[in-house]
Amino acid sequence: MRFIRAAVEEVVGLFVGDWTQTVVSVAILALGWFALPRLHIAGLAFVLCLALASQLVADTAAEARRARKT
């Protein structure tokens, strides 16, 4: 039973390290899913990448701040 629980935690852990980052990333992807097929603008997909990259900077900086406080 402990082995199965560890395996389930490992599978969830494959995609979720920090819940805030995961929720924001999923929201960005969902927004892209909504906007990309409707707005046929060349290179718009790079905006998706920019948004994901920006949240990486913001989220890691926030975690570093939290780590320094504790």
Place this chain on the structure above:
Amino acid sequence: MYAQLLTFGAAFLGSAVESVEALTIVLAVGLTRGWRAPLYGTVTALVLLGVLVAVFGQLIVARVPELTLKLVIGALLVLFGLRWLHKAVLRSAGVVAMHDEDHAYAQAVRSMQGAVERRDWVGFTLALKGVFLEGLEVVFIVIAVGGTSGGLHIAVAGGLLAMVVVAAAGFIVKRPLARVPENTLKYAVGVVLTSIGTFWAAEGMGAVWPLDFVSLLGLAVLYFAASRAAIAVIRRPVAA
């Protein structure tokens, strides 16, 4: 040709990183408690992982429409790659300690003190659990990069070769592969997987990339630049 190289390279590098971690556990168990039980545990874990790749790989390739596959696997790869990048940024900035195989090895050895019975279930279970759990990441990488690009056999070959190379190196040196630049490798694989994930997820959403596969280079540069920017922001002295 380039797509196949990318599939092979991503599967090889991703699998190599995880295989180094699995090897540390097997070595710790084997050198402290004897080799028979951990080797059985390792083989059992590898068989289980092989079954997962065969079942889920074939199921995904044969049943899921291409665009849906790209969207779902691409999104999962983005989450997976960002998690690796997140950790790599924090390690490079000095917020989190670098992963140290020697330290992990010593910790594993400490946790295995005690008498060894003829049938060493502890050794078997520890090796099985370690290899299986570390291997789950390999399974995901292989299915994700192989299944979506239509080159599952190439990804499987990349993953298997990485495991064989790491196992052979471990057999020769008989100690954890602490000199493998694991943190750097994980950083690089994080950039590559996040880029591939974004590329496929956007294609699954109906986007067309300018210059097709060449755009992947642009995505990788962007994610790498963002990670360096994050490290610079974190390292910047805080005003009192």
